[in-house]
């Protein structure tokens with residue numbers, strides 16, 4: 509069964525010229541970054557802090573930053589895993605046009621995918637930004653401010669509120685990235701969701717849009733998702749071994765020999 513599913517995915521990928529890969533936290537668990545919803549995941553321990561609460565109170569901002577810096581310590585040490593490398597290779601081989609990611613860990617960029625092919629719809633947690641003037645601040649600077657002053661950071665340029673460059677619950681989605689993700693989805697000849705529970709909207713609207721547009725939808729996830737019924741192919745497996753098996757077939761098919 510698994511082998512047949514891998515054969516089918518390899519065939520779809522090989523024929524694709526502008527596939528979109530859509531990724532969630534599950535693609536980075538093999539790199540040591542926990543996802544949110546699996547048992548032991550972050551949300552089983554902490555309730556998310558809404559954007560309005562972050563803006564409203566200095567104490568909440570300090571708490572949000574303390575939690576975020578714990579996650580950041582893990583992210584800063586992480587390296588791209590087998591799944592990130594497989595996706596990067598598919599971009600390089602010309603099968604995948606864009607990677608739309610919900611992840612904030614920067615690992616698709618670290619795997620060598622050019623920036624113009626990565627669409628980060630939930631922002632990037634490897635740095636911070638002033639919410640008033642947009643000035644970039646480094647997470648290490650935030651860490652020092654909190655350690656020395658015991659308060660949430662204020663912008664060194666204008667005094668505004670500094671927040672990780674990620675999109676929190678209740679915060680508006682980034683307009684340009686959402687438009688880019690919609691255009692890539694509508695232009696796709698294959699849409700592959702990897703390591704996402706597909707529970708977070710509007711992000712999970714992209715696989716729905718692909719399916720409405722009659723683009724074959726593939727879902728590769730360790731457990732069932734709410735959108736499995738829309739997919740042409742569903743593979744319940746760990747993404748690393750599955751994608752390595754797919755790549756063995758794709759590289760063989762592309763060149764006639766294994767690369």
Ligand code: NAD
Pocket residue numbers: 531532533534535536537538541542543544545546549610611612613614630702703704705706707708728729730731745746747748
């Ligand atoms: P999620 O936590 O809701 O779902 C992750 C899914 O991945 C789960 O269904 C799980 O079964 C599956 N999974 C875990 N390990 C896997 C593996 N090795 N192979 C295949 N599947 C695996 O994540 P989500 O859907 O991305 O949504 C959560 C939100 O949390 C996103 O908005 C994202 O921005 C954020 N987040 C990001 C990171 C990160 O940047 N690495 C980490 C945690 C959460």
